[in-house]
Amino acid sequence: MEATVSAPQPISAKHPPGLYVLFLTEMWERFSYYGMRAILLLFLIDNVRGGMGLSEMEGAAIYGLYTASAYLLALPGGWIADNILGQRKSIWYGGFVIMFGHILLAIPAGNALFFIGLITVALGTGLLKPNISSIVGELYPEGGARRDAAFSIFYMGINMGSFLGITVVGYLGQKVGWHYGFGAAAVGMLFGLIVFRILGQKYLSNYGNVPTKTEKATEGGTQNRSLFFLIGLIALLIFMQFTGVLDLTTAQGLAKGAGIIITLTAVGYFLFILLLGGLTLVEKKRVGVLFVFFAASAIFWAGFEQQGSSFQIFSDRYTDLNVFGWQIPSSWFQNFNPAFILIFSPVLAALWIFLGKRNLNPPPHLKFAVALLLLGLGYLVMVVASKIALTGELTSPLFLTFTYLFHTLGELCLSPVGLSSFTKLAPKRYVSQLMGVWFVGTSLGNLIAGLFAGGFDESNVHQMPELFMSVVYFSFGFAILILIFSKPLKSWLGGVK
Numbered sequence: 001m002e003a004t005v006s007a008p009q010p011i012s013a014k015h016p017p018g019l020y021v022l023f024l025t026e027m028w029e030r031f032s033y034y035g036m037r038a039i040l041l042l043f044l045i046d047n048v049r050g051g052m053g054l055s056e057m058e059g060a061a062i063y064g065l066y067t068a069s070a071y072l073l074a075l076p077g078g079w080i081a082d083n084i085l086g087q088r089k090s091i092w093y094g095g096f097v098i099m100f101g102h103i104l105l106a107i108p109a110g111n112a113l114f115f116i117g118l119i120t121v122a123l124g125t126g127l128l129k130p131n132i133s134s135i136v137g138e139l140y141p142e143g144g145a146r147r148d149a150a151f152s153i154f155y156m157g158i159n160m161g162s163f164l165g166i167t168v169v170g171y172l173g174q175k176v177g178w179h180y181g182f183g184a185a186a187v188g189m190l191f192g193l194i195v196f197r198i199l200g201q202k203y204l205s206n207y208g209n210v211p212t213k214t215e216k217a218t219e220g221g222t223q224n225r226s227l228f229f230l231i232g233l234i235a236l237l238i239f240m241q242f243t244g245v246l247d248l249t250t251a252q253g254l255a256k257g258a259g260i261i262i263t264l265t266a267v268g269y270f271l272f273i274l275l276l277g278g279l280t281l282v283e284k285k286r287v288g289v290l291f292v293f294f295a296a297s298a299i300f301w302a303g304f305e306q307q308g309s310s311f312q313i314f315s316d317r318y319t320d321l322n323v324f325g326w327q328i329p330s331s332w333f334q335n336f337n338p339a340f341i342l343i344f345s346p347v348l349a350a351l352w353i354f355l356g357k358r359n360l361n362p363p364p365h366l367k368f369a370v371a372l373l374l375l376g377l378g379y380l381v382m383v384v385a386s387k388i389a390l391t392g393e394l395t396s397p398l399f400l401t402f403t404y405l406f407h408t409l410g411e412l413c414l415s416p417v418g419l420s421s422f423t424k425l426a427p428k429r430y431v432s433q434l435m436g437v438w439f440v441g442t443s444l445g446n447l448i449a450g451l452f453a454g455g456f457d458e459s460n461v462h463q464m465p466e467l468f469m470s471v472v473y474f475s476f477g478f479a480i481l482i483l484i485f486s487k488p489l490k491s492w493l494g495g496v497k
Helices: 017-045 056-072 074-085 087-106 111-138 144-176 178-203 221-242 251-276 281-308 310-318 330-357 364-389 397-425 428-453 458-484 486-493
Strands: none
Touching: 017 056, 017 087, 017 111, 017 144, 017 178, 017 281, 017 310, 017 330, 056 074, 056 111, 056 251, 056 281, 056 428, 074 087, 074 111, 074 428, 087 111, 087 178, 111 144, 144 178, 144 330, 221 251, 251 281, 251 428, 281 310, 281 330, 281 364, 281 397, 281 428, 281 458, 281 486, 310 330, 310 364, 310 397, 310 428, 330 397, 364 397, 364 458, 364 486, 397 428, 458 486
């Protein structure tokens, strides 16, 4: 789910009421996002209960485009808040846009309206998500352990919202009707808006009310270079369309095109600041480490985010859902992730503190390697499960349970460590931009996850073990590369832990 927080710290002082306003607002927003996401792919490929009846390939591509866009649009969402609306108005308007999008999804009026609703939700999410976290930080200008504890509380709200959303929206969507589920997501966002409007005015004071315009670039040519780079990417896509390399008229073609844009943008940015960013040798080495972390995170999220795509299909078609005579909604399996986060976050936080006191806390790159190994281990479990499924027998729910457990432990090793590393290692003048690149890695992983799930067609079900095994190879392979180059990576970190 989401665990991009510092290790939980003891709460030594009372927190301002504004924290709990933001906690509840974000909880209901995540209720709507993860609840709708839990049933999105099932609705797209359903041809029995009023779904769209798309192929697995097209449905998974649309799923990947949506989830990737929700993270990618956080970049312009943050810029709009900084330069035009301010954070408070961005959250308010973003919440309304999200709610309106879910209302459109709840209206059974054809595919065109549904896709408009999907785009609307993604736009609203991009406007709301980056700015509500920013205000949490503003409540604690002194920083320190109290601020870390506040973010731990805040992100518990994210995972509580996720758990409730998947439970309620998943049940309504699969057991009552798809559009009832989408409607419940709209109601969840409405609750969040009510909390933010009524309590926010009272307890958030003036935080986030005034836009903080970003400083103008010191080099006049920076914006021109960015414009030329964007034009070059668009020209490349047009060339690939006309030469037949890509077909941008299909969902899968669009997803592949978006993947090319995201990848080239991220790699191009890293090359730009390494070659033309005016960095010292130490800074260049640290940016090199961040590139390794970016690549590792994209691979990790590509495998991890299968929970809403290929794992969702596997739980729906190949898993025994009978619990004491009742067929549980297959989307409920996605609840293992937020539940495990709530259980194991304090455990791992205590482990890092225990190891740190004994000077045994692993450096960041080793935690990334562990995260990738845990990801691959989870997929090894799915290889076994898929081989059982090929016999025609429904698999035990324990397979998905243990897979989610390994993946959640991997997330807790990678996500908070990655966020912390980008803030510590990035050159000061590039911190905000590189933080955006970190989330671009999440966006790319979501997109790849959607494209990967397109291979789960009933006609080639025999390829399931091979598909799952390919993720094992990638995750284990990159983890081994990190371990092989552990010494130079540790040297490039320059003592940063």
